Each structure stands twice: as structure tokens, then as C-alpha cells.
Amino acid sequence: MAKNRVTAKVNGDTVEFLCETGQTLLDVLRDELQLTGTKEGCGTGDCGACSVVVDGRLLCSCLMLGVEAEGKSIQTIEGMASGKELHPLQKKFLEHAALQCGICTPGVLVAARALLERNPAPTEQEVRYGLAGNLCRCTGYHKIVEAVLDAAREMRGA
Ligand code: FES
Ligand code: FES
Secondary structure, three states: OOOEEEEEEEOOEEEEEEEOOOOEHHHHHHHHOOOOOOOOOOOOOOOOOOEEEEOOEEEEHHHOEHHHHOOOEEEOHHHOOEOOEOOHHHHHHHHOOOOOOOOOHHHHHHHHHHHHHHOOOOOHHHHHHHOOOOOOOOOOOHHHHHHHHHHHHHHOOO
């Protein structure tokens, strides 16, 4: 079957790729663009491991088709650090040991950044609500929430 040619922006760079009509954005990122930081947990929109931001909106890349990325701007976990300088959220996750196996971590970080962009001073409850779509099976949520609150404080210069 003929493949579709798609042009999109990924982490600020214009990329072109070929994909099957039924190929998800998650599979395109991982298999066609070799951006394997975005993880597959469930493949059914339940776990948030595959979270990316598309045109400013947080969504599960396992629920979006690659062809739907045409003309869109996508942010993945690979675009979070600036060169070798980690994003404050990434630093705080390390400091608070807010990860264990790491499968959920990229999605949690992408969702946390989206949350802090909307709300730079979230309460603990707002952090928990903002990350409610991201399931972690092995760390528990307390350290994750602490890390996000600490990063938010640092980013506000508080
Ligand atoms: S892999 Fe997409 S929500 Fe779980
Ligand atoms: S660190 Fe393993 S699922 Fe979250």
C-alpha cells in the first residue's frame, strides 16, 4: 500500500516522514523518526506513557494517527532539555528520585511541563489532577508530585 508523506514540526525542527494510513503518531515517532523517548504502555489511551504536546495540547500519541500530524507542531520528551542542560523538571525528578523503571517518566514529564505552562504555581491537588492521566506502576506518586512542586517553585524563582 502506498505510504503517506507527512510534514510536521517536531521539537522545533521541520521533519518529513512516510507512514501507513493506520500508523499511530506514537509508532511514527519511535519507528520512523527514532524518537524512542516516547513510550508505549497500554496503546489504548489509558496510561499516558506516550504523552506528547501537539499544537499546545497534551495528548496520547497512541490515539493519534501519524497522518494527522500534517502541518502540526509536536513536542516530545527529546525537546525538553536545552542541549546538555536538563529542564528544571528533569533535574527535580533526579533529585527526588521520582522514577524507578522509567517507562512512565517521559509521559509524566511532558504532562508536568504542560501543567506548569498553564499554571506555574499549582497546588498539590492541582499537580495530582494534572497528572491524573499518567499511570506509574512502580514508584508511587508522592515523589513525582514533590518533584513537580519543587520544580514549579524553582521555575518561579521562589
Ligand atoms: S500508550 Fe498511549 S496512553 Fe498508554
Ligand atoms: S517509574 Fe515505572 S511505571 Fe513509573
